[in-house]
Structures are given as C-alpha cells and as structure tokens.
Amino acid sequence: MTQMKAKRTLVVAVGLTQSAIGMSALILACILYFNFLHIQSLLGVSPELLPISLLILSISGFFSITGGFFLLHEH
C-alpha cells in the first residue's frame, strides 16, 4: 500500500515538474521572441540563431507539457 502511494507521489511529482519545465520553455520562447528586457543579448542569442532557438524551445516545451500531462492523467 505504502509502495503504491510512493509510486503515485513520484508519478505526480515527475508529471508536475515536467509540465512546469515545458511551460517555462514556452514562456522563455515567448520572452525571447518579444525580446523582453533585452533577454536575447542577456542569454547571448544571436539574431541568426533566434528562429532555431525558438523552434527547439517550442518543440521541447510542447513534448514536456504533453508528457507531464500524461503522467498526471494516469494519477
């Protein structure tokens, strides 16, 4: 019983963390796109590499959110 509970807690914790990471990646992508507080220069993102950075952040963010939600759905 305790083992089941621990397993569920782990699944929820990992699900929540992964979703949060995904959300952060998407928010970072938005901030980078709009260049809030000159974040592009702060993070050293060159304008040429901005599209690919946004693409990587968006895709990884999308997959992280979906993976996290799947784990939460299981719970």
Add this chain to the structure above:
Amino acid sequence: MGFSSSTNIKELIGADAQLKKGEKHGLFGAIMIGLGSAIGFEIFGQLGYAYSLAQGGMVFALFLGGLICLLTMFSYSELCAALPVRGGEYSYAKAAFGGFTAFMAGGLRWLSSIFGAAFAAIVFTQQLSYLLMILFPLDQNQMLVYTNLIAAILIFILGALSVRGVKEITTLLVVAFLAIFILFIVSGFGQGQVVPEVLPRFEGISGVFAATAYTFIMFVGVRATVVAAPETENPEKNIPKAIFLSMILLIALYCTVAYVTTSVVGQEDFVESTLLNFAAEKTLGLLGGVLVAIGGMVASISSVSTAITVQSSIVCGMSRDGYFPKVLMKLHGRFGTPHVAVIVNSLFILLFLILGAGAVGLGYAASFASILVFALVNLSVIKLRESKPRLERPLKAPFYPITPIIGISMSLMLLAVPVLLEGDVNAESAILWSLSLMGLVLATYHLRMVGFHRLRVALGGISLGMGFFAALFACLMEKGFKPLILPQVPPYMLVFVSIVSILAGVLNILIGMRKLF
C-alpha cells in the same frame, strides 16, 4: 463566408430530419441563400490588393475566379443530388475516399473558416478606422497601430456572444448591401477618369492570376446553396438553377464594381485596404465612403459570427465521428451552444491576430484552404463516377470529365501562381500558416488513430531522448564546450531537466507498456 444563415446546432448532432414542404424554400430562396452567403466583407478587404496586382486586369481576374468557382459548383450539384446528406464536403469526401480524405476536407474547411474569421475581424477594424478618420481625423493613425488588438477584442466579444447563441442574419441585410453596390455602380458609370482595359495584357497575366487567387474567396460562399439543398423544394431542378443564376449575378456584380472602381480611381494614390471607400467617395461623395464603411463593418461582424458557428459545427461533426475529443461536442447547460468548441475556435482566431497576421495574408490563407477543398470536391466526383457508377445521380455535372478536371487544374494553378510567379510574401506566409495548422490537424488524426497508450510509449521515448540529449550537452558544457544555441544556460539546469525528462520518459513507457500488453 458573408451573410449566410447561422448553422443550427441541432444540424450537426442530430439526424437529417425531413422538413415539411411548407418549411422548404423555392428557387428564389435558394438564390438568396447563395447570394447572401457570397456577398460579404471579402470585397472590402481584398479588392485593393487585387488592384495593386492586376491593375486594369482586375475585372478579368474576378471573371476568371467566378468561372473557376462555377465549374466546381457543377461538381457540388452532382454530389449534392446524389448524396443528399448534411456535412457538405466532409460527407462527399467520406463517400468517395473514406476517413482520411474526409478528415482532410473537414480540416481544410475549418481552416478556411478560421482564417476567414480573422480576416473579417481585421476588415472590420480597417472600415472602423476609415469611419473614424472621417469623424475624428486625428485618431486614424492610432487605430491603424492597434488594428489586430481591436480585431482580437471583436473576436472575444463575438465568441462570447456565440456561446450565448446568435440569431440569424436576415436577407434584409443582403438587400441593403446590394442596394449600396447598385447605388455605387449607377453613380460611378460615366464619372470615370479612364476607361479600364477589360482584357489583360500578356505581360500582366501573372498579376491577373495572382489577383484571382486572392479574390477567389469572394465567390465560395455560393456553396451554401448546395449545403441548403435538403431545405429546398425540387433540389434536382432548383439547386443547379440557383447555383448558375447566383454565380452569374455575382460575377456580373463584382466585375461591374471592379470596372467602376478601376475607372474612377485611375492612377490616383489610395490606401489599399480602403480602395472601395475611396472609389465610393469619388462617385457619391463623403456619404458614399461612409455607406461603404458601414456596409463593410456590418458584413464583417456578420461573417465573424457565422464563421464561429460554422467552425463549431465542423469541429462538433468531427468529434462526433471520433476524430476530436468528445468534450468539444459539449453543449452549454443554459444556452445549448457548443461552448467548448466556440472557445477553442476563438482561441485559434485570436492566435493569428496576436501574431500580427495581416488582412491580405489571412484572405489568401482562407482562399488557399477553400481552393484545396474545391479540388477535393472535384476529385470526389471523379472517384465516385469510377467506383460507384450505379449510384443514382439525379443531376450530373455537364461535360464530365472535362469540368472537374479543369476545376482541379485551375485550382492548383491558382495555388501556385502567387508564390511561383509573383514571389508574393503574403502568399508565402499564408501558405506557411495553412500548412502548419494543417500539420497540426493531421497530427491529431494520426495520434487519434494510433491510440492513447501507444502514443504514451512514443512520447516516453521522446522524453527519454530529450533527457539523454540534455545530459550530453551538460557534460560537454562542463568540459568547456559552448553551444551556439542558448550559450548562457547554466549546466546544472540542463542536468535537472535531463533527470526529470529521463524519469518521465521511463514512467510513461512503463505505464504505457503495462496497459498495452
């Protein structure tokens, strides 16, 4: 798009209930439906850009668009008479090709409606801006800065109203709209500075084809006549007549408006988005411009409301067939509207407005999706003639197979011309948006077919891969490697992301495998 009657929500969920004879409309009613659905905001939004592409050839461009549309309408008539069921293009493609193509047809129709609604919202703002420029000359610049924001607010309000349920737009509006155009035409004849060349010159032919692609959306509303076939008396006789007469009237109306506009505008400078207002000002004075602006605003509001309802009906239909989650079919407890579908569709429209999409690009994107739907309808006619030759066809497309083949060829040509010949940035970005959304729709279809647990295992594998990749990057950064992308991200953050991703991947794979086997 345009002044079409709002789709009753019962239509998308319920069966094809037979209407009593007294509730059905005749030939005149069918023509009014066709005209009402086709005459809308599109002419306000696209005419200016079409003029910049085709110049004097604009009249011919509109004639060509009408002709291509008419060819496909013959295919619509045949399919409608042979398969008198609700669902339009979606049902025809389903009968001819089965699930996937039907899904494509439904998806493209949905896309066209999404882009059309966003386009209508921007046209509303442009016309409002014009009206305010006349009333308060200083405020126009401010309006232009916030075009997409105001359009987004309009979508938000109309989306909320759609959840409550909107009432049908009456044909009275269509008559009023026709009256404005006829007034413009009558007063415009004889006032022109130049006599436009109706036939295009050879060197300007690519511009004419590009203008046709942009203005094609002005005619597609006539398909509402076909969709309304179950409510028409003697559809086998009345629908083809209604389609033919609606198309002839529309072509005549639009070509005459284009002719008068071209003749009165001449070589003068004008703002593309308000070409029609400018031309009306020239012929009817300031009142003409104001009348056109009010007409454009009313048409836009009506189109956005209709589009939101149509999108909801498409999404609900596809949810009913199991392609989309059933939650999208959920009806509001108090208003009886599919509020989840309305909210989801409104969010997609808002997304394009927030991303700063322009009216011209959105108009082309709506045309692009409609042209693809038309090609699918023509293909369905050919496929059904081959695969089901004994199917009862009260109506047959004339000159088969020439009409559907020409319809397909012309559609494909219209898709290619603006990008290949004109190198048009608006068309390129519009195609990119359309393909992205279509990719999303197709991904949804495949994911739905794959099944939840297989999808979970696949996603687990992706998480695992992402985790190992992040770990590899963290190790390399520790050894002094500086990545080109996000070089300032600290390695410990990557280690954290990698641990969580690997754990999530393993858990998703284990749970998915356990459910599968």
